[in-house]
Amino acid sequence: MALITADAAGPARASMRVLGSARLHRVGVLIGLLxxxxxxxxxxxxxxxxxxxxxxxxxxxxxxxxxxxxxxxxATLETLRAYAQGFVLAVVVGVVGGVALGRLRFLARALMPTIEFLRPMPSVALIPIAVLFLGIGEEMQRIVAMYAAVWPVLLGTMYGVRGVDPILLQTARQFGLSRRRTLFKIVLPGASPYIATGVRLASLITLSLIITTELMASGNGLGNVIVEYQLAFKAAEAYAGIVMVVILGYANFLATSQIERRLMRWHNRLAAMKTNR
Structure with missing residues (x-):
């Protein structure tokens, strides 16, 4: 038993050493750049x-x-508050709309031309139009950020729902599962890898659009701080705001990647089991 434990601990220690070395390299590169x-x-x-x-x-x-x-x-808290509102709105609209488009083919045929027409439109170009209709404020920020971030969630959910194994759906019908239970027990878990990827991308897009709207139009967040100090010719303070934006973006990337990895651990294990067969 002791021999088995020692053999199992060897690769774990080696993996920890490799991970520690990679982190040291990243820190070294960062210090070198600074x-x-x-x-x-x-x-x-x-x-x-x-x-x-x-x-x-x-x-x-x-x-x-x-x-x-x-x-x-x-300023960071203001940016995060606007980001959270836009992100939640994009996820809700994207998941609900994606499920509808994935399950109802006639709806997808009717709406996909419009979606493909709107999707390539740069979100920044909508800011002047949004200001005209919604004014300068949080509502404008939420709508512009939601518009930019909803597409990866919407399309990821739609393709994920369509990619669910038909055998699982047929089995659910044979066992008499209701549509609601089929949706929550089979369809959404099956589409979750696509949804998770879309949500992760939407999180990064939402943050970037919130800061962009603050730079161009309104807000009391980090973008506004950068513009105010830029106009006052205080470069150090403006750069400090930019540094905080970089920190916020990197923290967002780390958090969403870690959450996705933990939530999708079951899927990765299932994929590994299928590969080893």
Whole structure:
């Protein structure tokens, strides 16, 4: 028994070492890039002054000062609040609409030409139109972000629903399962990998569109902070806002990837079992 345990622990330790080494490499690359930023800005190697491209150390001090006085924290919370509203709206509309399009073929035939016409339209181009109809405010932000983020959820759900094994659906009918139980017990679990991928993409798109609307039109979030300091010619503070946007985007990516990995663990195990057969 001890021998078996030792043999099993060997690959686990090796995997941990590889993971730790990869993290060290990422941290090393990040530190190297920040040092390069400091050297290039200090030496004015780009031919611009500190007023346009400040040192990283100057930006870091401005970042800490804005974080300590609460300005950056409040702006981040405003951005996250608008993001959460737009994201939830996109997921609800996308999943409900995708299930309807996947289950009702006549509805898909009627609506797909319109969907394919609207989907390639750049969401940023809708901001002036949305401002005209909805004004400058949170409602405009939610609608624009929802419009941009709903497509991956809608189409992912539709194709996922269509890709459910027909044998499972036939078995459900033979056992007399209602449409509601078939939907929640077979269709949605079967389509969940596609839905999860669409939701992850929608999360990133929603955040980027919320910040874009703040930069171009309205809001009290990070985009507004960046624009205000840019117009005041305070480059360090504007760069500090950009740094917070980068941190927020990376945290969003890590969180959604981790949630998707945990929720889809059962699917990955099932796929591994099928592969090993």
């Amino acid at each position: 040092l390069l930023w400091e050297v290039v800005a200090a030496g004015r190697l780009l031919g611009v002054s500190d007023q346009h491209f400040p040192r990283f150390s100057t930006v870091a001090l401005a970042f800490w000062r804005m974080l300590a006085d609460g300005e950056l924290t409040m």
